[in-house]
Amino acid sequence: MGEQQQDLIHKLCKAFTSQNQCEWINQSDDPNYTQTTFANAPNFIGIIRPKKREFIAKALTFANQNNFHILPVSSNKNWGYGCLAKNAPTLPMVVLDLSNLKGIYPTDKELGLITLEPGVTQEELRTYLDDNQWDCMVPVTGAGPTASVVSNAVERGYGITPHTDHFSACTAMKVFVPAPDMCNEELSSAVSELDNSGIDFIDKSFKWGMGPFIDGLFTQSNLGIVSEMTFRLAKNPSHFSAFYIQIFDPSKFEDSVLFIRKILQTYAGSIGSINLMDRARLLSMTVDNPNIDKDENVFLSNEQLLRLANENQTPEWLIVGSIYGEKAFVSAIKNHINKASKHLGKTLYSDGFVLKAAKFVLNLPFTHFPLMNAVRAKLHKLDQGVDIMLGRPNQVALPLAYWRNRASQPSNENKLHPAHDKCGLLWYAPLIRMNPEVLTEFVLFVRLTMRKFDFDPFITFTNLRHDCIDSTVPIVFNLANEKETQRAKQCLSALIEQGRDKGFVPYRLPTEEQHKLSKNTPYWKCVNKIKQSLDPNGILSPGRYHERLK
Ligand SMILES: Cc1cc2nc3c(=O)[nH]c(=O)nc-3n(C[C@H](O)[C@H](O)[C@H](O)COP(=O)(O)OP(=O)(O)OC[C@H]3O[C@@H](n4cnc5c(N)ncnc54)[C@H](O)[C@@H]3O)c2cc1C
Known part of the structure; x- marks a missing residue:
């Protein structure tokens, strides 16, 4: 030094x-x-x-x-x-x-508006809402209880409660910008500046403010430090049901896409997002990785997939969605789903007879033998999935990161931390047109590319809206193996580069990929001008979604 x-x-x-x-x-x-x-x-x-x-x-x-x-x-x-x-x-x-900044300010309990500092985690917000009898959900993500609510919105992340898109649910923010002549003042919107009432309610309830809308500049960027955000929380539903449609016939994939599109178009607002997961992804949540000790041919072969799927009765695809509303309304949507999904496969509901009966039987004292324990574990995961849909954070998604980790496997007692536990993980997160043929092409593309690089293709589609889908594809690798780590990075670059040619465009990028995409184009030139003006000394987060143009 x-x-x-x-x-x-x-x-x-x-x-x-x-x-x-x-x-x-x-x-x-x-x-x-x-x-x-x-x-x-x-x-x-x-x-x-x-x-x-x-x-x-x-x-x-x-x-x-x-x-x-x-x-x-x-x-x-x-x-x-x-x-x-x-x-x-x-x-x-x-x-x-900023993890010690833990301020929680109740903007309006009845209306579900709450203002948070960056250090408040999903779990801390849950505790606050419970302790203070707020009838609201936490905007949870798969990152789980210890992750901040604010920074996920800063990253424009999403979850599967009714307010799926977390930056959309952010109604106001305050920011410090790095410009030397401005960095002493906390910046808020023009509406906040105009409001002389001292309450600042309008700013916190009206996202778009007045004049140029600049809040978006401070997300996925290096233009400022967000010091607080106000969120419009979704209300706890009076009734709720998760639905699971198991599709065993692979030729029904495109019909499944059409089904999801129709449901989202018809019931926008009452259905949260809908997830569509492939067999490999489902197996990664339920079985131990049989290839964990291998250095080559590490992805599940067709024979392994078939055997594991048979042993675990795992479908080719699983649709998971959530219905929120009055009891009669939820029942009406369930009826509609039953009819519309008949040709796809069997549909189960979290509040339905089959799952309730299964849980009852499995909780009887004489059912504690190994096979039953496996079923019980699966039902426990379903329950955890339901908790997530109801805005109660948990760790159910995190074991995925440990798929190739020989040294450390997840355990329920511990707070999981994939980075501390040296898990290898990179996300490929492209947006795709909601069209059955395009999605078929995407599935083939991902499977082919990832197997070429010797990785398991785990595919999830998160259907936020009826027209555009986000797929989150994890590249899970053995971080202790330098060659495998390099291969994972090459695989990600190949997915991004080749995917762009097919119209699969990422909505968010791992840090090493962020500066590669910024070129001397009108968009990045404009970003660069804003950066030069707000941060003339270039002190804030060099390289984050930005490249200083030569
Ligand atoms: C198994 C698994 C499941 C996951 N599921 C999801 C999911 O469902 N949805 C999802 O969105 N993500 C998911 N993730 C990805 C990720 O873990 C989360 O998005 C997580 O919330 C982001 O990390 P963070 O909130 O701790 O942000 P941080 O690491 O604190 O910050 C992220 C970035 O934002 C910037 N930043 C942070 N705070 C500020 C601030 N106050 N002002 C300005 N810039 C700031 C930082 O510079 C940093 O680059 C998942 C990850 C795993 C392993």
Whole structure:
């Protein structure tokens, strides 16, 4: 470490620890920050952890004056995408960890409007809502209880409660921008500035404000640090049912797509998102990986898929959806679904007789033998899936990240942390036109490409709307194996590059892919002009969804 950097560290220590409002951790090898699921965290010289949001302003001012980069994180759990960008930074880097900013401000309990600071996790929000008798759901994701609500919206992530798109559910935000002449002031909307009532309710309930809408600039970007967000929470439904349609005949795939499209078009608002998962993805949730100890031919062969599917009665495709509303309304939609899905396969409902009876039988004391335990475990997973749909966070999705992890396997007792546990994971998350033939082409493309690189193709379609689908395809690999890790990165690049030619365009990218796509195009030139104006010293998150043009 150079003399200049040591001097900087000394200054930072003094500036940030002299006041009891902020921690400075002079430690660049803390695994909380250096370990990612694809091992590309940048080198940084330390971590600032403010206890009050005003310190964001101080950190930005200090960075402008002393020439260092700031990398903000909220819960630092962007598993599969990477939390900290890495793009040949020119200056020393400091992580600004916002996880101690835990403010929860009830904007309006009756209306379900709540304002959160970046450190509030899904679990903490759940506890707050329960303790204070809010009749509302947490906007949960598969990342689970320990992930921040704000940073997921900053990433424009989504879940499967009725308010699926989390940035859409954000009605207002406050931000610190890095411009030296502005970084001392917290920025809010024009409506907030105009409102003299002192209550600031209109800003927090009306997303679009007045004048140019700039909130979006601070999502998937490096233009500012979000210090609070207000969310419109979905109300707990008076009645709810999850539905599961098992499709055993592979030729029914396109009919399944048409079914989903129709249901979403007809019942938008009453049906959350609908997930469509393939057999391999379903098996990854229910069986141990038989190839975990192999270094080659690591994906499930056709024979293995067939055997495991037979043993576990796993369908080719599974549709999972959720219906929210009054009891009579939910029953009416169920009737419609029964009729419309008859040709696809068997439909089960979480509030239906079959699942209730199965749970009752399995809870009887004389049913505790191994086969029953396996069924019981599956039903437990179904229950956890239902909890997610009802806005109650849990870890049900996380074991996926451990599919190729020989050293560590998930256990229910522990808080799962795929990065700490050295899991290898990258997400390919493209948007696809909601059209049966196009989706068939997508499935073939992903299966062929991933097997070419020797990885299991696990396919999930999350149908947020009737016209455009998001597919989240995990590339799960053995992070301890350098060659396999490199192959995973090549596989991701191939999926992204070749997919673009077919019209499959990612909505979000892992850090190493982010700067590759930014070219000298009108869009990125415009982003660059905004960046130059808001961050003339280039201190904030170099490389995050942005490349400084030469
Ligand atoms: C099995 C599994 C399932 C998953 N399921 C989902 C899912 O259902 N939906 C989903 O969306 N994702 C999912 N993820 C991906 C990811 O884990 C989540 O999106 C997670 O919420 C993002 O991490 P974070 O919230 O801790 O953000 P952080 O890591 O804290 O931040 C993410 C990025 O946002 C920037 N950022 C953070 N806070 C701020 C701020 N206050 N101001 C400005 N910039 C900021 C950071 O610079 C960083 O680059 C899943 C991951 C796994 C492993």
